[in-house]
Amino acid sequence: MKNIVVIGGGVGGTLTANYLASKLKPELRERKIKITLISATDKQLYEPGLLYLIFNKMEESEIIREIKYLLDPDINLVVDTATRVDTSNQVVETEKGSYPYDYLVIATGSKVAPEEIPGLKEGGHWFYNLEGARKLRDALAKFKGGKIVVGVMGVPHKCPVAPIEVSFMLHDFFKHLQMRDQVEILYTYPINKVFLMDSVAELVADLFDQKGIEYKTFFNPIEVDAKNKKIMTLEGEEEQYDLLIAIPPHKGSDLVINSGLADKGGWVPTDRFTLKVEGYDNVYAVGDATNLPVSKAGSVAHFEAEVIAENIAAEIKGLPPTARYYGKTMCFIETGFDEATYIWFDYETPPKPVMPSRFIHWTKIAYNRLYWLTARGIL
Amino acid sequence: MQGEADRVIDARGSYCPGPLMELIKAIKEEDVGTVLAVLSSDASSAKDIPEWVKKAGHELVGVFEEDGYWRIVIRKSR
Numbered sequence: 001m002k003n004i005v006v007i008g009g010g011v012g013g014t015l016t017a018n019y020l021a022s023k024l025k026p027e028l029r030e031r032k033i034k035i036t037l038i039s040a041t042d043k044q045l046y047e048p049g050l051l052y053l054i055f056n057k058m059e060e061s062e063i064i065r066e067i068k069y070l071l072d073p074d075i076n077l078v079v080d081t082a083t084r085v086d087t088s089n090q091v092v093e094t095e096k097g098s099y100p101y102d103y104l105v106i107a108t109g110s111k112v113a114p115e116e117i118p119g120l121k122e123g124g125h126w127f128y129n130l131e132g133a134r135k136l137r138d139a140l141a142k143f144k145g146g147k148i149v150v151g152v153m154g155v156p157h158k159c160p161v162a163p164i165e166v167s168f169m170l171h172d173f174f175k176h177l178q179m180r181d182q183v184e185i186l187y188t189y190p191i192n193k194v195f196l197m198d199s200v201a202e203l204v205a206d207l208f209d210q211k212g213i214e215y216k217t218f219f220n221p222i223e224v225d226a227k228n229k230k231i232m233t234l235e236g237e238e239e240q241y242d243l244l245i246a247i248p249p250h251k252g253s254d255l256v257i258n259s260g261l262a263d264k265g266g267w268v269p270t271d272r273f274t275l276k277v278e279g280y281d282n283v284y285a286v287g288d289a290t291n292l293p294v295s296k297a298g299s300v301a302h303f304e305a306e307v308i309a310e311n312i313a314a315e316i317k318g319l320p321p322t323a324r325y326y327g328k329t330m331c332f333i334e335t336g337f338d339e340a341t342y343i344w345f346d347y348e349t350p351p352k353p354v355m356p357s358r359f360i361h362w363t364k365i366a367y368n369r370l371y372w373l374t375a376r377g378i379l
Numbered sequence: 380m381q382g383e384a385d386r387v388i389d390a391r392g393s394y395c396p397g398p399l400m401e402l403i404k405a406i407k408e409e410d411v412g413t414v415l416a417v418l419s420s421d422a423s424s425a426k427d428i429p430e431w432v433k434k435a436g437h438e439l440v441g442v443f444e445e446d447g448y449w450r451i452v453i454r455k456s457r
């Protein structure tokens with residue numbers, strides 16, 4: 001019997017396991033293979049929902065599901081933390097056991113590391129995890145006016161467009177509360193434009209100007225003075241704030257770092273087409289965990305999962321693995337509470353955002369519910 | 380070689396803003412006076428990095444076009 005082990009119960013892990021189960025149903029039933037998914041938690045969080053949660057537009061109950069209900073029943077779910085990948089013996093060790101593998105898929109994602117900016121934990125908010133989003137929701141509801149800084153404090157970070165979206169949504173949030181004239185919104189970004197990609201940067205800067213959202217570029221925070229509510233930058237600037245919404249630096253999972261599978265930044269060196277971990281023929285990486293120059297986005301994890309599942313299934317069936325990931329990425333960009341645009345790009349095709357519309361916004365709102373079908377491998 | 384450096388950051392093969400962000404990470408770690416060289420195969424680095432260096436108050440030692448890549452040398456000044 002061949003063992004396929006997937007580590008991580010987020011978008012990438014769940015989808016890869018479900019696609020494998022559907023492609024390998026006969027082999028699973030005949031016990032020729034076993035698919036095991038190891039997840040540190042028994043629940044999955046739909047992270048894009050956090051952007052709505054902070055404005056009270058989605059409930060926690062809508063964005064959290066038990067993983068066992070998302071997985072094909074033929075997948076063996078193990079709720080446990082993987083502690084080491086032993087590639088020479090092809091075994092994953094967990095806190096409570098060990099799991100040999102013939103094929104391994106690393107889907108351990110990324111997480112925020114606010115501790116990397118001194119003072120940020122004490123002086124800032126963020127919405128990049130559930131705990132932070134809950135606190136920010138309260139802070140926004142109680143905000144009495146003043147200056148809000150939306151500060152990107154490192155790249156790469158998950159969902160590259162979320163800081164832009166939150167700025168637009170803040171504008172509408174305070175407009176609806178009849179407070180927009182009492183709120184200054186400042187968006188800051190590390191490089192010399194408001195976004196990595198030129199076409200998006202131009203559109204966003206234009207919309208920021210129209211909505212009176214200010215922005216500063218080449219802005220790299222190194223410290224937050226929580227007492228005096230000030231951000232200090234590497235460029236030697238100081239910025240005052242009343243409410244700081246930070247996009248903290250991100251890092252990869254401790255598992256890949258401790259197993260010697262990560263680069264200096266904690267990302268797994270991965271082949272950009274085959275998604276095999278460099279140096280291994282039977283180990284793959286999917287989603288945020290990789291070092292690929294693509295967005296850390298759920299859509300990327302989704303498209304990558306299709307490629308990995310297709311190739312592993314082909315090998316098991318004795319066929320040549322011919323699927324390749326081509327950098328395909330899809331991101332909605334909310335430009336407020338009722339309009340959105342989207343970008344679609346790959347390794348060779350740059351994105352071309354379309355004019356924001358209500359229709360695209362509704363599509364995103366519908367997807368926020370439909371995502372649970374994606375996780376199950378249906379949509 | 381023109382523009383010798385104390386530390387070389389090889390960011391070839393990484394795309395904008397990779398090389399600049401690598402430099403930013405490295406500059407945080409080094410002492411004032413250190414000379415750093417960034418190697419980048421991305422043409423926009425040759426423009427963006429000097430622009431950032433100026434804004435951040437460091438010294439641009441030079442931008443050198445090598446065989447298929449740029450070597451941008453700077454001195455940490457503050």
Ligand SMILES: Cc1cc2nc3c(=O)[nH]c(=O)nc-3n(C[C@H](O)[C@H](O)[C@H](O)COP(=O)(O)OP(=O)(O)OC[C@H]3O[C@@H](n4cnc5c(N)ncnc54)[C@H](O)[C@@H]3O)c2cc1C
Binds near residue numbers: 013046301330
């Ligand atoms: C606010 C916000 C908005 C976003 N909006 C969008 C959007 O609109 N569109 C989009 O495409 N993407 C969006 N994203 C990004 C998207 O959520 C992530 O890119 C996606 O979740 C990555 O999936 P993943 O499976 O790689 O990692 P994750 O979903 O992070 O899953 C990794 C899993 O691995 C588990 N794990 C880690 N280490 C171990 C271990 N040692 N043992 C066992 N399990 C382990 C973790 O517990 C976690 O469950 C957004 C993210 C945020 C934070």
